[in-house]
Amino acid sequence: MKISFQQSLQRFNTFGVDVRAHMLCKADSYNELRKILKFAEHRALPVFFLGGGSNILLARDYGGVVILLEGLMDIDLCSMGSHWLVRAGAGVNWDGFVQYCAQSGLQGLEALAGIPGTVGAAPIQNIGAYGTEVADCLIGVEVLDRLTLTRYWLPRHALELRYRDSVFKSRHPQRWVILSVLFQLRERETCAQLDAKVREELGDHPQARSLTEITSAVRRVRNRRLPEPGHLGNAGSFFVNPVVDADCMERLLARYSQFPAYAQAGGRWKLSAGWLIQQGVAVGFRVSRVGIHTHNPLLVINHGGATGAEIIAFGGLLQRLVFAKFHVELVREPVCVE
Ligand SMILES: Cc1cc2nc3c(=O)[nH]c(=O)nc-3n(C[C@H](O)[C@H](O)[C@H](O)COP(=O)(O)OP(=O)(O)OC[C@H]3O[C@@H](n4cnc5c(N)ncnc54)[C@H](O)[C@@H]3O)c2cc1C
Known part of the structure; x- marks a missing residue:
């Protein structure tokens, strides 16, 4: 576990806003996370969970504990016949995960290539792009409940996944830490639905293209309309x-x-x-x-x-x-x- 005091959060948010956190803790494991949460509760400090910082707006210095969910990087696969169950840790980079799935021949998340942030944050606002939402492939999330400090699974129907919203965003913000996310992906089918812009980018015979060709096309389409946050601070759609x-x-x-x-x-x-x-x-x-x-x-x-x-x-x-x-x-x- 790494802890720093009065740490600038400028490089931890894609808007590049320079505010300080009273404490910034990097949790590398579930046990470290529990320890930090117990400590914060004991000191009555507010807590904020931070992924890649690509969907936050830091209004001022934060007087509590910012927990950077950098650990929890495991990915497990399990075949269920024609589809696969894939569990990814909250700290895994989202775009890297999409690429991993595409390279493994697992279909479902290609349209979400290039979205910044972490796997753990993907269900928070039910990320979406080019006609696909994470809800289309998600079947559950593993959480740590701050109220009871217990760990359990929440099935998809409990998450209230709607357009850019979920139980985590609007109903109970910061109550649960998402530890890992379970997806159901299909083996490559040739008739996947593709958004018109992505089809156009793929050129002739778009349906015959590999999943990695599709993810590359999605990133090219995105890069034409979105500036790189490293050059121009932004958080995607405002x-x-x-x-x-x-x-x-x-x-x-x-x-x-x-x-x-x-x-x-x-x-x-x-x-x-x-x-x-x-x-x-x-x-x-x-x-x-x-x-x-x-x-x-x-x-x-x-x-x-x-x-x-x-x-x-x-x-x-x-x-x-x-x-x-x-x-x-x-x-x-x-x-x-x-
Ligand atoms: C250039 C750009 C393009 C974008 N394009 C899209 C797009 O096409 N579609 C789209 O939907 N979004 C898009 N976004 C928004 C953003 O990338 C997503 O919302 C992403 O899922 C945020 O992930 P993050 O790890 O950066 O989360 P953060 O910004 O760190 O956190 C966002 C929220 O999630 C909470 N959170 C993060 N991790 C956890 C966790 N493990 N457990 C509990 N709570 C957690 C935080 O407390 C916070 O409330 C874009 C952003 C940028 C900068």
């Missing part, structure tokens, strides 16, 4: 796509002849947060050290040295501008750490 009711949809249709909208259950519609920002705010709009990306309006960028408070204020301004124009509320995607 807002989730809003889901609105039929009345709101009717109001929008009366004003705009064409806009992206996707039918949802119960007569609701999912709108594109990027499109709403594009219409409501000037291209490349920027206030001091924070702005929106010139090619991708969903990305809020730290142009260097911005504080968490500045990024939060900028996000609030975007929410007000979009609401003033469309009467649609945007909800922030990254988790705010205060």
Whole structure:
């Protein structure tokens, strides 16, 4: 176990915000994790679990214990006939895991290649891209419950996995540490569904391509629209796509002849947060050290040295501008750490 005090978290979050943690603990094993949690409880210190820091917004110095889940790196495979059960430790790098599965001929996660972060964080907001969500292949998570300090499995149906949400994100944040995640993957089938952009990138005979060719194509498509966080601080999409009711949809249709909208259950519609920002705010709009990306309006960028408070204020301004124009509320995607 490694412990440091008053440690800068700048290199531990992809926004590159420079705040300090009262204590930063690197837990290499389950037993170390338990010890840290007991210590924090004894001292009544708040606790925050940190993966790759690619979906957090650090508002200010953190007065508690930040636990970096770097250990827990094991991967086990078990054949079940035509499909495989794959268990991966929380600290495993997500993109590395997707590549490992593709190289092993196991299908299901290819569209999620290139997403930054760790396996343990993937269920938190049910990560998704190009028509696939982690929920499509996930069958359970192994957790350590902070309330009882016991370890158990939560089956998929207990996780309330929805669009960019789960029981871990909105209902009981920071209650459970995810220790490992269990996936069910198929052996390679030729008729896998591929998103139109990925099919186009693959060129002729996309269905005949290997899984590793598909993951490489997904990364190329992503890299064209997403800047590398090491060059421009960001946390991916800053807002989730809003889901609105039929009345709101009717109001929008009366004003705009064409806009992206996707039918949802119960007569609701999912709108594109990027499109709403594009219409409501000037291209490349920027206030001091924070702005929106010139090619991708969903990305809020730290142009260097911005504080968490500045990024939060900028996000609030975007929410007000979009609401003033469309009467649609945007909800922030990254988790705010205060
Ligand atoms: C350039 C870029 C592109 C992105 N593209 C996508 C995309 O296409 N689709 C998508 O869905 N997301 C995307 N994201 C967001 C992000 O990569 C994912 O949400 C990712 O799963 C976050 O993983 P992380 O390990 O960095 O989590 P962190 O940012 O470290 O943490 C996020 C939340 O999860 C909690 N957490 C982390 N690990 C654990 C654990 N083991 N147990 C309990 N809680 C935990 C944290 O406490 C925090 O609340 C993108 C981000 C960036 C920077």
